[in-house]
Amino acid sequence: MTTSRGHYYAGLQQIAAVANAGLTLRRTCNAVAKIIAVSMDMTGCRVLLLNTKKDYLTTVGSFGLSDLYLRKGPLDARKSLPEVLEGRIAVVQHAPTDARVQHPEVAESQHVVTIVAAPIVRKPDMVGEVRAYSRQPRTLSELDEDFLRSAANVCAVLFERAELSQFRDRVKKSCAKRATAALPAQMPPTSLKPTEFAHESEAEFASLLDFYQIEWLYEPRSFPLAWNGDGISLMFTPDFYLPELDMYIELTTMKQDLITQKNRKVRKLREMYPDINVRLLTRKDFARLLSKYGYGPQGDAKVEGVGRVLYSQTQIQRRVRSLARRISRDYAGQRIVMIGVLKGVVCFMSDLMQHISIPVRVDYMDISHYGGDGEIVKITRDLDAPIVGEHVLMVEDIVDTGMTLNYVLAHLASHKPATLRVCSLLDRTPRRLANVKLDYVGFEIPDEFVVGYGLDYKDEYRNLPFIGILKQD
Numbered sequence: 001m002t003t004s005r006g007h008y009y010a011g012l013q014q015i016a017a018v019a020n021a022g023l024t025l026r027r028t029c030n031a032v033a034k035i036i037a038v039s040m041d042m043t044g045c046r047v048l049l050l051n052t053k054k055d056y057l058t059t060v061g062s063f064g065l066s067d068l069y070l071r072k073g074p075l076d077a078r079k080s081l082p083e084v085l086e087g088r089i090a091v092v093q094h095a096p097t098d099a100r101v102q103h104p105e106v107a108e109s110q111h112v113v114t115i116v117a118a119p120i121v122r123k124p125d126m127v128g129e130v131r132a133y134s135r136q137p138r139t140l141s142e143l144d145e146d147f148l149r150s151a152a153n154v155c156a157v158l159f160e161r162a163e164l165s166q167f168r169d170r171v172k173k174s175c176a177k178r179a180t181a182a183l184p185a186q187m188p189p190t191s192l193k194p195t196e197f198a199h200e201s202e203a204e205f206a207s208l209l210d211f212y213q214i215e216w217l218y219e220p221r222s223f224p225l226a227w228n229g230d231g232i233s234l235m236f237t238p239d240f241y242l243p244e245l246d247m248y249i250e251l252t253t254m255k256q257d258l259i260t261q262k263n264r265k266v267r268k269l270r271e272m273y274p275d276i277n278v279r280l281l282t283r284k285d286f287a288r289l290l291s292k293y294g295y296g297p298q299g300d301a302k303v304e305g306v307g308r309v310l311y312s313q314t315q316i317q318r319r320v321r322s323l324a325r326r327i328s329r330d331y332a333g334q335r336i337v338m339i340g341v342l343k344g345v346v347c348f349m350s351d352l353m354q355h356i357s358i359p360v361r362v363d364y365m366d367i368s369h370y371g372g373d374g375e376i377v378k379i380t381r382d383l384d385a386p387i388v389g390e391h392v393l394m395v396e397d398i399v400d401t402g403m404t405l406n407y408v409l410a411h412l413a414s415h416k417p418a419t420l421r422v423c424s425l426l427d428r429t430p431r432r433l434a435n436v437k438l439d440y441v442g443f444e445i446p447d448e449f450v451v452g453y454g455l456d457y458k459d460e461y462r463n464l465p466f467i468g469i470l471k472q473d
């Protein structure tokens with residue numbers, strides 16, 4: 001089919017009408033994708049958003065593409081048609097064999113032959129891409145390219161408008177929050193997240209990740225788990241992918257019998273895709289995670305004091321002395337800078353440093369908490385002195401999700417210490433999300449709510465000389 005100027009004019013007219021129809025970003029982009037595909041006589045099309053770090057592309061709207069194609073995995077902007085990142089139009093003549101295509105096997109299974117892509121530019125920045133797909137070989141005329149670029153320009157305006165309206169929503173939410181002390185705002189402050197979550201808990205989890213500045217993609221990949229003849233009979237799409245941690249997360253906050261099904265799928269996924277790191281968070285896991293920040297069903301749990309002692313004062317002191325001996329041996333002949341994140345670390349830091357036999361300098365940092373005033377984590381107290389070229393030992397009372405440490409270590413590493421190691425008194429691995437390396441660990445503990453020896457529950461119990469498990473109502 002040859003496309004004429006008049007034909008494309010009609011297409012742009014339709015795009016302009018849809019853009020002005022007051023629909024959500026996703027619905028507008030779905031409609032724009034359809035108009036592009038139909039106008040260009042292509043099989044399908046999608047509108048993609050580039051994340052703020054400019055490394056991943058997420059689908060905002062699509063038309064004519066299978067679920068498997070849309071969720072074939074995170075789209076790495078530098079690996080997949082990288083020339084588009086530089087502002088150029090890309091044409092792939094044969095997707096299954098083109099080196100610029102990141103998932104050629106999926107292109108082949110879905111019979112995608114030609115891919116054309118145009119950058120979405122909001123000057124001076126690249127903010128996304130429009131990609132159209134065809135099952136037939138295609139070349140692009142100058143007119144085709146002009147149309148694709150014009151459609152992409154409209155998408156840039158759509159993104160900008162959505163960002164502005166999110167900003168307005170955030171202002172509204174933060175006013176409401178101040179008035180009612182409600183949940184933290186769901187939208188991140190620096191990037192456009194057009195995601196429509198299936199559940200409130202997913203939005204909440206996303207905003208927690210945003211707080212700790214952990215990049216996430218929502219449902220970017222579907223894993224076929226069973227086939228029926230030529231077709232796929234069972235697929236599994238984990239809710240989140242965290243690219244920096246290379247981890248998929250499935251959030252299951254629903255009924256117990258469905259959890260059993262989910263467990264089965266996760267087990268199957270692990271068997272069939274052994275390289276994939278997937279983590280299932282149950283309702284209980286998630287409630288415990290949120291309770292730490294004072295949210296969720298356990299956020300207001302009544303406690304009836306300490307139920308039992310997990311580690312006595314004597315056990316703690318013995319372990320602290322043994323850690324101090326190891327540290328003194330490992331750093332023999334050197335000076336270290338011990339850095340603690342306030343406040344939980346105070347007891348451990350104070351005891352540990354007294355038993356270290358090499359020269360020590362001590363410094364403290366403090367960071368804002370999730371659900372507080374800001375929407376992203378901030379350093380509220382920074383180091384007193386520079387650490388360039390120093391041997392830094394980061395000291396923690398407890399590592400749970402690892403998100404605090406992940407953030408603080410990145411901050412410290414940017415100050416170029418000679419070495420950077422971590423010592424944590426407690427390690428609660430069942431809650432781990434960010435896989436940070438701990439060099440010295442006092443005790444590995446179960447997934448229980450612990451207090452004492454610096455650790456608090458709503459700012460109480462820090463002064464206990466032992467570590468105990470809270471008795472919850």
Ligand code: PRP
Binds near residue numbers: 369400
């Ligand atoms: C605790 C602890 C760590 C952090 C670890 O601090 O001191 O810094 O949690 O948790 P994560 O691995 O899940 O990020 P908390 O936020 O309770 O503040 P506090 O030390 O002032 O009590």
